[in-house]
């Protein structure tokens with residue numbers, strides 16, 4: 001039974017399986033393998049310079065001539081990035097005081113210096129996406145301006161935006177995107193909104209969000225959040241989606257850039273995750289560790305979008321060097337309990353397609369004559 005959906009025709013792919021352009025996990029090796037296998041691989045663009053992004057794009061093209069995408073965050077606090085001078089000194093001090101607890105545990109120098117701001121990279125990255133005519137521009141945490149969408153369309157680039165609410169789905173459709181990704185609350189990583197919302201508001205479960213978004217917009221909808229196998233893909237199709245976008249499943253692949261300790265923790269996890277703002281200042285789903293739990297218990301405030309992460313970079317770097325999973329970011333969704341192995345990314349695509357086809361056959365048999 002064929003798995004082809006309108007998404008396959010729209011993007012020129014074989015299977016309606018999209019790999020998320022995950023910051024810190026989705027490099028060109030991962031994206032190329034997914035695309036080579038017939039899905040849509042997406043390269044992460046978050047925090048990457050124009051030169052590095054161009055290298056990643058060319059790397060994918062050296063492996064496969066199949067369609068792929070590049071992901072960018074368009075959060076309002078990154079356009080332009082918030083100036084650290086605007087953060088009250090007391091907030092900055094309170095953040096550093098808690099991070100100093102972690103620094104002492106890791107045996108690295110403490111600091112009371114303000115965190116550095118984020119570099120302003122969005123425009124230069126977008127220029128590379130246009131110049132290179134990347135087949136798909138994937139947006140997380142943002143609503144692209146109509147002019148940006150128009151420039152993509154002039155070059156034959158498809159535009160995909162991920163949202164976590166029905167209201168935002170309508171907003172990105174109004175600005176001209178070709179495909180909406182509905183991100184349910186089970187999803188690993190950040191809630192895909194362009195202003196920070198209360199965590200409950202941006203964490204509607206996939207089962208209820210996807211059909212609401214399907215009903216609200218005319219463009220095709222891809223489901224994300226909690227999908228890790230063929231059963232999940234078929235469930236997404238049953239909800240009216242034309243495909244599934246997966247993050248957590250692809251973190252645990254040989255080609256993902258995630259660290260070994262991160263992959264190990266993910267494989268050991270039984271699905272228990274938390275929503276934390278301690279890593280970046282925005283709500284993100286991850287595995288629990290000392291960093292998420294002790295930061296929340298401390299009651300310390302968090303800095304604006306990604307400035308929080310910049311403040312903690314030395315902590316993350318020391319933990320990575322010491323292979324200490326307690327003080328590194330372990331983004332993962334609730335599907336961790338479904339992820340038990342570390343295959344190649346192409347195998348994941350092929351396996352999910354095979355499983356989904358078998359589920360469709362089983363469902364058809366259930367509906368047939370008895």
Ligand SMILES: Cc1cc2nc3c(=O)[nH]c(=O)nc-3n(C[C@H](O)[C@H](O)[C@H](O)COP(=O)(O)O)c2cc1C
Pocket residue numbers: 020021022023025044046071072073139140141162183186187188189190224225226227245246247248249251331332333334335
């Ligand atoms: C480690 C990790 C990093 C992520 N980074 C990004 C990112 O940089 N940009 C983005 O649009 N989405 C990002 N996401 C969110 C995914 O796009 C997607 O919504 C989510 O992974 C789907 O749910 P799942 O993890 O249950 O498969 C990330 C997800 C994970 C797990």
